[in-house]
Amino acid sequence: MPRRSAAADQMWHESHEIDLLRRRFRLTPAEAKVALQLTKGDGRLAVANRLGITLATVSTHLRHIFAKTGTHRQAELVGLLLRARKRVVKPVPAWPA
Secondary structure: OOOOOHHHHHHHHHHHHHHHHHHHHOOOHHHHHHHHHHOOOOHHHHHHHHHOOOHHHHHHHHHHHHHHHOOOOHHHHHHHHHHHHHOOOOOOOOOOO
16 A cells, blocks of 8 residues: 655645634635644745735735634634644544555
């Protein structure tokens, strides 16, 4: 059975995290991607660069995320997201045959 690469594992985990954020907070796919990137801790500009979107787009998504999560500051949001991630057991699936 072939082993998944570290990059494939990372992509699966990110996809799983995005799905969890979407379901838990009713985020759009784009909002969930921004929210997940914010948990990496290096700010809005880094998020914009990693996702290939403008800073204005990140800010727009962030306003929507704040409204949907009941948070008001980025640090408060990141804390909520990190706590939500810790509550979920993340199984590592077998590589599809």
